[in-house]
Amino acid sequence: MANALTDFIRKRDFLVCMDSDGCVMDTVRIKHCAVFCPELIRVFGLEAHTDFITTAWEEINLNSITRGISRFESAVLIFDRLKNRGIDVPGSEDIAAWVSTASEFSTASLQQEVLRSGSLALRKLQEWNNACNRRIQALEPTFKPFPGVEYSLHQLHTVADVAVVSAANESAIASEWARYGLATHADVIFGQEVGSKANSIASMLACGYESRKVVMVGDAMGDAQAAAANGVSFVPILPGREAESWRRLQEEALPKLLHGTFSPEYQATLLAQLRSVLHG
Numbered sequence: 460m461a462n463a464l465t466d467f468i469r470k471r472d473f474l475v476c477m478d479s480d481g482c483v484m485d486t487v488r489i490k491h492c493a494v495f496c497p498e499l500i501r502v503f504g505l506e507a508h509t510d511f512i513t514t515a516w517e518e519i520n521l522n523s524i525t526r527g528i529s530r531f532e533s534a535v536l537i538f539d540r541l542k543n544r545g546i547d548v549p550g551s552e553d554i555a556a557w558v559s560t561a562s563e564f565s566t567a568s569l570q571q572e573v574l575r576s577g578s579l580a581l582r583k584l585q586e587w588n589n590a591c592n593r594r595i596q597a598l599e600p601t602f603k604p605f606p607g608v609e610y611s612l613h614q615l616h617t618v619a620d621v622a623v624v625s626a627a628n629e630s631a632i633a634s635e636w637a638r639y640g641l642a643t644h645a646d647v648i649f650g651q652e653v654g655s656k657a658n659s660i661a662s663m664l665a666c667g668y669e670s671r672k673v674v675m676v677g678d679a680m681g682d683a684q685a686a687a688a689n690g691v692s693f694v695p696i697l698p699g700r701e702a703e704s705w706r707r708l709q710e711e712a713l714p715k716l717l718h719g720t721f722s723p724e725y726q727a728t729l730l731a732q733l734r735s736v737l738h739g
Contacts (some may be wrong), residue, residue, distance in 0.1 A: 467647045467667045469520075473619035475687075476660055478677035479632050481527070482696045483641065486602045487678070493686040495530050495579065499537065502587040503548060508541065510682050515540050524699070525739045527679025528589065529564040529626050531557075531652070533708045534584065557581060564626065565651045568594065576602045595631060604639050611709045612644035618717060620668075621645045624659045624675065624685070624727020628652075632654065656685035664689060676708060680737065683730060691720050695733035 481487035500509055519525050519536055528536075532690040535558050538551040557572050558564070573581045614619060621644060627630055629650025649659035660675060664678040675686035678696045686693035693739060694712045696704040712729070715721040 467622075467666065469620060469668065470646070471618065471620045472668070472672055474622065474668045474673045475615050475619045475713075476622045476663060476673065476675045476691075477645075478527075478625055478656075478675075478682050478696075479616075479623055479635070480627055480678070481678040482676060482682075483608050483623075483699065484602055484635050485605050486635070487526075487698075487699070488521060489601070490595060490597065490731075491516060494591050494598070495520075495533070498590045498594065499534060499586055501582060502590060505541075505548070508546060511543075511544070512537055512736065513601070518594070522738060523691060524680045524734070526679065526737055527626070527677065527681040530588070531561075531564045531569075531584070534558075534587070550578060553578040553580040554584050563651065563654045566628070567652060591699055592628060595628075596634075599631070599634055599638070602635055602638075604641060605696075605705065607642060607702050607705045608688040609639065611705045612641060614709055616644040618713070621652075622659070622661075622663050623648045624656050626651050626656065631652060640674055642666075656682065657688040658690045660685055660691060664691075671719065671721075672716070673710070674712070674721075679734065683733065692716060693729065695729055697736050699736065 473570060477483060480490065496513055500506055500512055500721070505512060515537055516533065519533055525536070535555045538554065542551070543590065553576070561568055561572070569585050569588060573585050604646050612628065623632055623645050627650055629648055629652050631648055632648055633642065636645065636654045649662070653659060664670060664673065670690040673691040675682055675691055677683070677693070677697060678698055683693045683695070694708050712721070715725060
């Protein structure tokens with residue numbers, strides 16, 4: 460796959476932008492439940508509130524319309540909920556301030572802010588982020604794509620360029636896709652290092668694609684919002700109904716895109732289906 464900012468060359472008229480975690484790779488639950496949440500509790504010394512934090516974290520990141528937000532945004536929401544219960548996390552204001560102003564949520568961006576500000580709270584956030592990255596790297600051999608993904612990606616790639624547009628670490632995405640032979644079905648990766656998903660889609664449109672010939676595929680409302688910000692179509696991979704969603708993408712949504720019949724009414728139906736499985 461090409462470097463997102465330098466090496467990509469458009470080959471086809473159509474483009475499929477695709478999230479990875481929870482869309483291609485069955486990783487969302489294990490990353491959140493086995494890594495992000497328990498490491499947050501450990502690093503910030505919040506063991507006394509484990510049950511509350513675990514329930515809140517799963518609601519925020521698995522079952523509600525906030526599914527798909529970055530780990531850093533999730534941490535801020537947890538700290539806010541703790542504050543509402545009278546539990547103060549020292550330095551949480553520094554963390555919230557960085558999250559509200561950062562141009563990208565990446566390890567490098569956080570490192571720069573730690574060096575600039577000297578904030579002890581941001582150093583702790585960095586400790587948490589690094590611990591999560593190490594544990595995810597160790598877990599990578601256990602991650603697998605959803606059933607039917609490899610075949611569907613192959614079919615998609617015969618008619619469209621494919622860009623991975625994700626909030627995850629770029630090296631982790633590349634490793635996961637390579638492990639299962641998926642990398643040959645994608646042309647370029649946009650990870651957290653290059654900014655928001657909306658900006659990544661905009662970068663692809665700048666390569667000469669017509670917006671009516673571009674679709675974003677994802678499992679969260681944030682993916683739909685990134686698509687809408689660029690005037691391109693969106694197809695959801697419904698949490699818990701991934702295999703069915705991949706069949707629909709290949710057999711129904713893609714033909715509509717190719718034939719110019721991906722109507723606003725059809726888009727509204729797809730969005731309603733995603734909202735129906737996510738509360739909030």
